[in-house]
Amino acid sequence: MTLHQFLDTAFGRLGWDALPFWEIVRHPHDGKAWLNGLIASGAASLVVFGALAVVVMLTRRRWWRSLWSGWLTSVDHKKIGIMYVILALVMLARGLVEATFMRAHQATALNDTGFLTPEHFGEFFTTHGTIMIFFVAMPFLTGLINYVMPLQIGARDVSFPVLNSISLGLTAAGAALVMVSLVLMPFSTGGWSGYPPYTERSFNPGAGPDYWIWAVTLSSLGSTLTGINFSVTVYKERAPGMHFFRMPLFCWTALCTSILMIFAMPPLTVATALLALDRYADFHFFTNDLGGNMMNYANLFWLFGHPEVYILILPAFGVYSEVFTTFSGKTLYGYRALVLATMCIAVLSFGVWMHHFFTMGQSAELNAVFGISTMLIGIPTGVKIFDWMLTMYRGQVRLTVPMIYALGFIMLFVIGGTTGIVLANPSVDYQVHNTLFLVAHFHNMLIPGTLFGMLAGYTMWFPKAFGFRLDEIWGRRAALGWIAGFVLAFFPLYGLGLLGMPRRLHAYVEPAYLPFTVVALVGTLLIVAAFACLCVQLWVSVRDRDHLSVRAGDPWDGRTLEWATSAPPPEYNFPVVPTVESKDPFTHEKLDGKALQSPDDWQDIEMPRNAALGLVLGLVGFLGCFGLVWYMWWLVVLAALAGLGAVIARSFTRNTTKTISADEVRAQYMEWLENVRALPLTVRSQESSRANNGRAMPVMKEQQ
Amino acid sequence: MPLTLAVRDRKRSPEPPVAISRAASAVAVAALVALPGCDGIHITFLDPQGPVAAQQRTHFLIILGMMAIIVLPVLVLTPWLAFRYRYGKHNAYKPDWNFSWKWEVLLWGTPAVIVVVLGVFLWRNTIALDPYKPLLTSGPPIRVQAIGYDWKWLFIYPDLGIATVDELAFPVGGQLALDLTSQTVMQAFFVPALGSQIYAMSGMVTHLHLAADAPGRFRGRNTQYNGMDFAQQRFEAVAMRADDFDAWVQKVREAGPLDSRARAILAAQNTAQEAAQNLGVTMPLRFGSVPPDMFVQTSQPVAAAKP
């Protein structure tokens, strides 16, 4: 074997041209190549140096061991949830930077100018879309559900804790693949939907679409497993007395989302797998030639894609339900109607996928049927909006940060709903499909809907997870910044779409577009500022954590079980599994004076032991897919073998649980209880002040 | 509300009967303010130039108007509720109130009624504006076969034996009857000021009918991302008076033939301008004669791997 052959085998098709500054080397006299090369190199060095900095910090602070045993191999649903949210926030930062670049580019792109090369712009919208959907929204909601749902149903953990950490590992591996594509370029330019034949080898032979395929595949596998895990948890792990119709609405939405995940993610896995077969093994599922047909891809993709948007929105609806009832000090209006509406949405979401391609040439009647089924979803959604409003009606409304997000959500979401109804009409969709009107619409659903919901949930449950509240002032700044920034950044896009501006456009000649793009840029900068406020908030809150402490665990006068336990909760969540007698069980306990009791029958608790399988499979998944992208077949084989070996080895482990003795549990609990009982009750006017110690006087008592 | 296509005369085009919401007029105003900057090319259906676009705008405004019934109360009541029932001592507090049939009927009923009404509009307009159907009230069809290339459109006039690139002329009295396919990846053909968009896909043919009310120039483009020079894949649709159109056809006939060299150049990834350069001719790129079976050939399912 010559050296050349060896290198070919070792590195596959990875060459110098994958480096982000290679364009500069190739075109040293081209200003645009320089600029784009510098941007790409800057991003790549952020990834490399960021990773290095983390390694150095972990080493210097000697955190490796606690990271390993406390986090990476932990199968505690709470830790896994937190890791999901951290992943989402990190990726959100990248997605935002990309959005800013796109907006800045379009604001300077009149008369075919603009500072980004078309290739670079194409990668930007593709990575932005892929990241925001698969590595921001999905991990964020998965993280929140992971943290909150088992606590709300009174469970000790999810049904399959190790599977949970495998899901996290696979999702993180997908995210890592997208991050690595910054260093070893390029990523796909085919958009987040990756439509063939554009993404086929005959049109895009490079590594880009393969990065996209494998990142999305990893994430879809992780989400399928998550769906199975969550739904089984809701079915099987509820505390005694926690009937379905006593579950908090967040758990209902978690259940519906999980069911959607189980049925909607596999079509995506299949679609990307078939596309991979086309690209790697000369199949012809979606090619132009030899009987391939891209319309099959469009159907498969949206068979996933439409339920996916409800996967993204339902958990946010759940959060808003909790926010409105908690911060209005009132039971949820129309609980059963909300459950019914959630179920309706989940079912209907499988019957509307064709509205993503009304313009593909099918019969008008078919289009009309799908148009009407799409509009039907508007009914349960509208009902939900009114139910939340009626929850405020005759309540005790406090304008805390989650509530600001929720109010912003309601008002912006109805506007997004209106444009959704517009898009559901095939005859009008023929005008606005593929334009920025559509982009504005789905951001209108995803940002005020999903993202605000996630941020509201993050603010609400942060004190539960860490024992101290987030700083209120910076939180308000962030929330108002997000709302105002959203309006400025996306309402102009409605205008642009109506003026005929297509999406994914890197240059234009219509002067009419310019003012809109400039306003949108300003809005985007405001959003970036809001994100910065979130970072400052986190920093300030950690710094002031002693003043913000709510160890008693109930900072918001919560109504559901998770507020009954300490903040942060012990590994086993509840010292004794609670027995539930009604909806809003914690509120009733507080009113009846049954909260903060000491139970009398203490038992040993069996909890799952740490497992490295999730970490190993994530690592192996990442390496294997990296090998696939660059044709390093030896790496693919090695990774597959290692993965298989790890699974087999794990199946021989018998010692998978550990026991926490009743005495230890009791001691921990009694110590906490004594501390809490010594605390004064806080009233709601002190909610946002430092007097809030997490021991709440129910607002209903205050009013008597 | 006439839902036929009898709206060729723009003055007779139906005005939205429902009160147009503020949002709608704001959008329309914003658009109109922006319009003069477009050097005479019409770019949007908010200022419709043909019967299809006019009806689409009407439908659009009806939807906004109907939705205002939901949106406006929510926009007003949400802040009001948050303010009226803000934390503090007030007698209105009713912590256990959680259901009322009266409200329930209203909550499900209102959106349901709106959806039913909009559903009727949806059904009728979707059938009426089916892009495959000839426009009943517009004049005789001008057949055009459009082929999407990376990154330009070829328009073949099979009855006239001519072809153009990124230039779509037609006489005002007639209607464009387009057959579309793609020689490359999926594309979408769109002239917003005239009407609907439709995909063009390799190995398949889609159809579209458009007409203009008056002579004018309209921006057209591909709206489905297809690579580097996607943004450059724009063209002009021009509605001409009949005699101008005949003169235009005569001029096009003088151009060179669409021979195999020209076809190879078109099939390469380039813009219209670059293609003209490679062919050694000046823009606009036109062909005085076309092989008669060119569109049929291009739109056949491909049996062998393309290079």
Ligand code: HEM
């Ligand atoms: C927070 C501020 C955000 C800004 C300023 C922003 C901006 C943009 C821009 C400029 C585009 C390209 C539009 C075009 O095609 O011309 C885009 C596309 C997209 N964005 Fe965002 N975005 C933001 C947040 C989000 C979030 C939170 C999500 C999802 C949860 C999201 C999902 C997407 C998707 C799926 C696309 C389509 C990508 C494609 O064309 O394939 N974005 N966004």
